[in-house]
Amino acid sequence: MFGADHANVQPHAGAIANMGAYQAVIEPGDTVLGMSLDHGGHLTHGSPVNFSGLQYRFVSYGVTASDERIDLDQLRDLALAERPKLIVAGATAYPRLIQPEPLREIADESGALLMFDAAHIAGLIAGGVHPNPTQFADIVTFTTHKTLRGPRGGAIICRSDYAKAVDKAMFPGIQGGPLDHAVAAKAVAFAEAATPEFAEYAARIVDNSRALAAALAGHGFRLVSGGTDNHLMLVDLRTFDPDLTGKEAQATLDAAGISLNKNTVPDDPRSPFVTSGVRIGTPAVTTQGMDADDMATIADLISRALRNRSDDAAVAAVRADAAALCAAKPPYPGLDTED
């Protein structure tokens, strides 16, 4: 599916795949560059409370202040100054395309290996709507349960020269026996992701994401980086209502039947437990068959619920409208959901 020499499908999760990748190619104490958490990186990209930050010396790069896209100049400067063993690309809350070529160039210039953590976008890569990093990165990790739409799990793919080290890192290095039921489910997900229908699905995810982002902007929300190229968007709530926090928005929208999560925006003045933003994804509603018109409806519902968040009846009315939308586009049309 990704054109890799070698795959290890045993990692029980994305975090464990990253642990295996690090263990395969670097030593404890080595310097690694990773994307900073408050700019969209993952805990396993060097958070001080995570094994990654505890075992390795992570240095963070981020997005520019001007366009909120990965700051390649900063990344190059850091790579040349720090001479890391490994550069980790990939993110958990970044709405833009990540081009693998310039990262490869920076890795080569600085003598580093390149790892691409495709946890979020593996399905978009499989569907051909985002560039495949496999030929540019030394090692690629991903989850099988995000845009790939399979079972909870992880996987590592790599060039043949790292195959032995990766397999050894996963077993006996980190895990015991494989979860065979999960590996079987991954095989089903890979088979589905290799079909033309999945490629159409991946393209529709991004179309819906752009439509929802544009509709939210129309309601006065600020989109981090001005929009999205992938399955998610980061919404800065401060232009909509400076008093509204991500925490309160998440709780209100939960009550309104709309699931999303609070998320920091770049250089967020609020703590990660409160935040000034939310992160919204379109893969699930796309699976339900929703389209651009439905995205406009969802943006209306979000705006209505948040404007009227102190009015329980108004939030309940949004919840009824969200339920009606879902009833019209059921996730499992073949299933009888009557009690």
Ligand SMILES: *Cc1c(COP(=O)(O)O)cnc(C)c1O
């Ligand atoms: C989700 C995610 C992971 C971890 O995946 P889990 O299966 O939750 O352990 C790792 N890296 C990135 C970039 C992610 O988004």
